[in-house]
Amino acid sequence: MIDESLLELAAPSRSFRSDAWRRFRSNRLALVGMALVLLLLIAGLIGPFLVQDPLIQDRLKFKTGPDSQHWFGTDQIGRDVFARIIYGIRLSLFVGFLVTLLESLVGVTLGALAGWFGKWVDSAIMRLVDVFLAIPYFVLAVAFIAVLGRGISAVIVTLVITSWLVTARVVRASLVQAKEFDYVEAAKAIGVPTRRIITRHILPNVIQPVLVLEAIGIGSAVLAEAALSFLGVGVQEPTPSLGLMISRSKSFFSEAPGLLFFPALAIVITVLGFLLIGDGLRDALDVKEDV
Amino acid sequence: MLTYILRRVVGLLFTVWGALTIVFFLFFLLPDNPANLIAGGGNRPVPESVVKNVARKYGLDKPIAVQYVNYLGNVATLDFGKSFKDDRQVSSIIGERAPASVRLAIWAMVIEASVGISLGILSAKRKNSFADTATTVTASVASAIPVFVLGYAFQQLTGVYAFDHDWPSWVRLPVQGLGPNEWFLGIIPSIDQLRSLVQPAIVLASVSTVIVARLTRTTMLETSKSDYIRTARAKGLTEGQITRKHTLRNAMIPVITFLGIDFGTLVGAAILTETVFNWPGLGSKIVVAAEGRDLPTMVGLTTVVVFVYGFVNLLVDISYAWFDPRVRLGTKGSK
Amino acid sequence: MSDRALLSVEDLEVSFNTPDGVVRAVNGVSFSVDRGDVFAIVGESGSGKSVTAMSILGLLPTAEIKAGRILWQGENLLAAPDSRMREVRGGEIGMIFQDPLTALNPVHSVGRQIGEMVRVHQGMNKKQSLAHAIEMLDLVGIPQPDRRVNMYPHEFSGGMRQRDMIAMAIACRPALLIADEPTTALDVTVQAQVLEVLISIKDEIDSAIMLITHDLGVVAGVANKIMVMYAGASVETGDVDQVFDQSAHPYTIGLLNSVPSVDGSEEELTPIGGQPPSMINLPTGCPFHPRCRFMKAGGLCDSVNPPLIEIGSVGHRAACHYAAEVATIRLAERS
Numbered sequence: 011m012i013d014e015s016l017l018e019l020a021a022p023s024r025s026f027r028s029d030a031w032r033r034f035r036s037n038r039l040a041l042v043g044m045a046l047v048l049l050l051l052i053a054g055l056i057g058p059f060l061v062q063d064p065l066i067q068d069r070l071k072f073k074t075g076p077d078s079q080h081w082f083g084t085d086q087i088g089r090d091v092f093a094r095i096i097y098g099i100r101l102s103l104f105v106g107f108l109v110t111l112l113e114s115l116v117g118v119t120l121g122a123l124a125g126w127f128g129k130w131v132d133s134a135i136m137r138l139v140d141v142f143l144a145i146p147y148f149v150l151a152v153a154f155i156a157v158l159g160r161g162i163s164a165v166i167v168t169l170v171i172t173s174w175l176v177t178a179r180v181v182r183a184s185l186v187q188a189k190e191f192d193y194v195e196a197a198k199a200i201g202v203p204t205r206r207i208i209t210r211h212i213l214p215n216v217i218q219p220v221l222v223l224e225a226i227g228i229g230s231a232v233l234a235e236a237a238l239s240f241l242g243v244g245v246q247e248p249t250p251s252l253g254l255m256i257s258r259s260k261s262f263f264s265e266a267p268g269l270l271f272f273p274a275l276a277i278v279i280t281v282l283g284f285l286l287i288g289d290g291l292r293d294a295l296d297v298k299e300d301v
Numbered sequence: 302m303l304t305y306i307l308r309r310v311v312g313l314l315f316t317v318w319g320a321l322t323i324v325f326f327l328f329f330l331l332p333d334n335p336a337n338l339i340a341g342g343g344n345r346p347v348p349e350s351v352v353k354n355v356a357r358k359y360g361l362d363k364p365i366a367v368q369y370v371n372y373l374g375n376v377a378t379l380d381f382g383k384s385f386k387d388d389r390q391v392s393s394i395i396g397e398r399a400p401a402s403v404r405l406a407i408w409a410m411v412i413e414a415s416v417g418i419s420l421g422i423l424s425a426k427r428k429n430s431f432a433d434t435a436t437t438v439t440a441s442v443a444s445a446i447p448v449f450v451l452g453y454a455f456q457q458l459t460g461v462y463a464f465d466h467d468w469p470s471w472v473r474l475p476v477q478g479l480g481p482n483e484w485f486l487g488i489i490p491s492i493d494q495l496r497s498l499v500q501p502a503i504v505l506a507s508v509s510t511v512i513v514a515r516l517t518r519t520t521m522l523e524t525s526k527s528d529y530i531r532t533a534r535a536k537g538l539t540e541g542q543i544t545r546k547h548t549l550r551n552a553m554i555p556v557i558t559f560l561g562i563d564f565g566t567l568v569g570a571a572i573l574t575e576t577v578f579n580w581p582g583l584g585s586k587i588v589v590a591a592e593g594r595d596l597p598t599m600v601g602l603t604t605v606v607v608f609v610y611g612f613v614n615l616l617v618d619i620s621y622a623w624f625d626p627r628v629r630l631g632t633k634g635s636k
Numbered sequence: 637m638s639d640r641a642l643l644s645v646e647d648l649e650v651s652f653n654t655p656d657g658v659v660r661a662v663n664g665v666s667f668s669v670d671r672g673d674v675f676a677i678v679g680e681s682g683s684g685k686s687v688t689a690m691s692i693l694g695l696l697p698t699a700e701i702k703a704g705r706i707l708w709q710g711e712n713l714l715a716a717p718d719s720r721m722r723e724v725r726g727g728e729i730g731m732i733f734q735d736p737l738t739a740l741n742p743v744h745s746v747g748r749q750i751g752e753m754v755r756v757h758q759g760m761n762k763k764q765s766l767a768h769a770i771e772m773l774d775l776v777g778i779p780q781p782d783r784r785v786n787m788y789p790h791e792f793s794g795g796m797r798q799r800d801m802i803a804m805a806i807a808c809r810p811a812l813l814i815a816d817e818p819t820t821a822l823d824v825t826v827q828a829q830v831l832e833v834l835i836s837i838k839d840e841i842d843s844a845i846m847l848i849t850h851d852l853g854v855v856a857g858v859a860n861k862i863m864v865m866y867a868g869a870s871v872e873t874g875d876v877d878q879v880f881d882q883s884a885h886p887y888t889i890g891l892l893n894s895v896p897s898v899d900g901s902e903e904e905l906t907p908i909g910g911q912p913p914s915m916i917n918l919p920t921g922c923p924f925h926p927r928c929r930f931m932k933a934g935g936l937c938d939s940v941n942p943p944l945i946e947i948g949s950v951g952h953r954a955a956c957h958y959a960a961e962v963a964t965i966r967l968a969e970r971s
Contacts, residue, residue: 137319138319140316140319141316141319141320141322142320142323144316144317144319144320144607144611145320145323145324145603145606145607145610146564146565146566146568146569146606146610147565147566147569148566148568148569148570148572148573149568149569149572149587149603151569152572152587152588152591153324153327153328153591153599153603154327155591156590156591156594156595156596156599157327157328157331157332157338157594157596157599158331159594229445233447237447237448237449237573240449240573241572241573241576241588241591241592242588242592243588243591243592253447253449256449256450256453257449260453270450270453274446274447274450277445277446277447277450278442278445278446278447278450281444281445282441282442285441285444285445286441289441528733528738528739529738529739529741529742531695531733531739532731532733532739532740532801533741534695534725535693535695535725535726535730535731535733536725536726536752536753536756536804537721537722537723537724537726537727537756537757538722538752538756542756546752547741547744550741550743550744551741551743624743625743626743626745626788626790627742627788627790630788630790630791
């Protein structure tokens with residue numbers, strides 16, 4: 011008689027999680043990523059309570075360099091750059107997390123429906139995804155903005171709509187693949203209830219690629235918001251947005267290079283941090299590598 | 302081969318039709334008053350009578366189904382109406398600005414493919430060497446730098462710094478604009494033209510070049526572990542012959558596929574690059590149109606992009622078949 | 637060396653450095669192959685037979701050849717420079733592999749792959765090499781070779797594909813053809829055909845075949861000489877008749893007893909108990925002794941590694957301290 015405990019050997023179990031965590035911890039780049047993101051989270055969550063008002067203009071100091079009062083200097087209308095960066099980071103993280111959360115809800119739901127039920131549900135949903143993907147990501151975003159108008163809510167809605175597509179595809183693909191695994195067949199054959207099959211055997215295999223995707227996706231959302239704000243169709247003045255700050259800094263580069271440099275650095279650190287975490291997750295969760 | 306192409310074309314047409322439906326939904330159904338937007342009322346108030354005129358002229362007072370059919374018909378005849386900003390036919394605006402974008406995109410892809418693939422092959426050959434690790438690290442960092450920041454950096458370097466510090470004149474490049482618009486055979490730039498082309502092209506290519514390099518490295522390494530490479534060695538070929546005639550041909554297949562998908566990313570990045578360098582193409586135009594909520598122009602530009610992207614993917618599919626005879630002939634298998 | 641002798645391997649030792657330790661894949665193997673021979677190397681997976689074969693052509697870049705000589709027509713290949721090895725590979729010694737689907741390049745036509753042999757080794761041009769490829773295909777019995785020469789590997793059935801590989805391996809009329817499990821991936825009926833092709837080719841070009849296999853039926857069908865390998869060492873060598881009828885090594889006897897006979901004349905199968913040894917930690921003394929039913933407790937089996945010694949007829953050797961007894965017991969059991 012086949013004992014279900016034998017199936018435990020094939021399917022990911024609790025120790026897998028701790029095993030993955032151990033691998034993640036030993037990956038130096040992933041740790042760097044976590045450190046960066048942690049830094050950013052502190053800056054974004056606590057920073058605003060500690061810095062000056064980013065909207066106040068100090069009319070005596072325009073485009074001054076870093077000094078004791080303004081650690082990163084002031085911008086072209088006298089606002090404290092450091093404060094604006096902090097608030098900008100907060101905005102980026104807010105947009106990044108919110109967009110990713112919403113789009114993964116939509117994407118996972120639709121992808122799961124498509125993958126699980128198959129047949130016409132799968133066909134319909136995937137055709138929809140394909141058709142959306144026929145319009146290049148950023149063009150679609152700009153198009154939505156044109157219709158929805160500017161501002162942060164429009165940006166969030168737009169990015170959610172353009173991002174759920176890839177998530178849906180990945181979820182569906184892993185689900186379809188996981189359904190075919192031999193140990194799932196085996197579990198069905200010995201009468202394991204469907205619910206258990208899903209939670210114990212299929213779900214863990216699907217969550218892995220999605221987790222990696224979403225981690226990196228937070229960075230992509232941050233970049234996209236920065237790009238839209240840079241173009242002038244995203245977040246509007248006077249709200250501090252890293253992309254917006256960069257576009258405004260162009261004419262003042264020789265006098266105040268920090269106006270370009272600091273926001274750019276903030277963006278790079280944010281995207282890099284999530285990218286490294288995503289890569290680290292991918293390596294840590296990849297069961298096959300361990301042979 | 303022919304059936305393969307035909308099937309792909311049919312698939313493409315269906316997808317394009319679907320995308321156009323989305324465009325229709327987006328621009329005609331989503332806004333609560335498209336006529337108002339088209340009349341220019343996105344950012345400022347417009348007189349009621351003007352809005353009514355626009356509604357009549359564009360058939361926006363007709364039922365949705367009729368509007369839809371009209372829209373598709375208009376797409377077929379390339380009639381997108383007039384941009385209220387310039388008061389010109391959208392189709393002529395597109396026709397005017399398209400060449401600049403096409404040229405920029407083609408050159409960016411040439412750079413991306415040639416530099417990316419060469420770097421990838423080199424990295425694979427010298428696996429785990431300094432050059433190899435450097436490329437991988439650069440890839441990660443480069444993908445985190447926004448393309449517009451890179452564009453600015455270039456501009457500052459060659460446009461401002463070079464002048465301030467008296468660098469040789471060939472490095473002092475124009476930072477904006479198209480340049481003299483001199484091209485041989487439509488695509489090859491004159492020397493003067495090259496000076497305006499090189500920065501935007503490199504910046505646009507930078508987005509994906511390192512990804513192409515990393516992908517090429519991976520596929521080259523994977524392919525070289527294949528059984529048929531061992532066979533080639535057993536036949537007495539030199540390593541160089543093996544790489545050129547056997548590994549490369551097979552390793553390129555996934556890379557070509559990627560280049561096709563990446564074209565979509567390129568289009569998006571082009572919007573930013575053209576804006577930074579003031580390159581008068583479709584990308585910079587779409588920003589202006591989005592800002593001004595100029596619906597006719599947006600519809601026109603989006604539609605064109607859908608067609609071009611679809612066409613490029615078709616080309617990639619066809620070239621994929623040329624590279625891989627299993628796809629071309631179908632895996633019917635045994636005789 | 638007589639002028640019929642082609643290959644002589646002397647005391648070959650090959651090992652691999654792995655993170656878990658040093659894997660001693662081949663521990664002192666010696667044999668020789670003459671023109672006209674079909675020399676079979678038989679053993680389980682991991683016995684070292686493939687490693688031996690691939691070491692002859694230097695196809696294992698990560699392996700360390702610790703000792704021994706590989707004399708090809710008098711020349712030690714282990715001391716030969718890369719340029720000479722490339723001449724030998726394909727030009728003088730041909731090799732075919734187990735799975736023709738993965739061992740042939742999927743994106744080149746079979747004609748091109750066969751022709752590559754003569755283009756590289758004999759400097760033929762494209763037209764000549766194609767004509768030669770057609771000749772080779774005909775030689776291995778592929779119907780309509782002029783049409784098939786332009787087809788791709790995946791368009792052939794398994795047996796035909798293996799013939800394509802044979803055609804490729806013999807294109808330069810090598811004096812020795814090494815066949816690594818050539819029939820393992822094929823249906824039984826097709827196996828016979830492929831073996832027939834191999835033998836007819838051998839006769840046609842007066843060459844020799846080294847056949848690596850785990851299938852004793854194949855050996856009985858076509859080989860004239862055999863070497864049985866276990867745990868990286870050769871445990872019994874000689875003419876096939878001698879080794880099959882007068883087996884003197886317990887492992888050989890175990891193998892022969894494990895093979896079901898087609899006419900059902902055996903009462904029961906007696907498998908060899910136990911597991912193959914770890915190639916990192918080999919048993920002391922004779923590597924087979926933990927599983928040997930003839931093992932003498934208190935004897936030499938667990939302390940001294942038995943050398944290959946001649947038994948009975950000339951050319952028949954076995955690596956067992958008590959080979960004579962074992963052979964006698966065996967003959968008794970069979971009568």
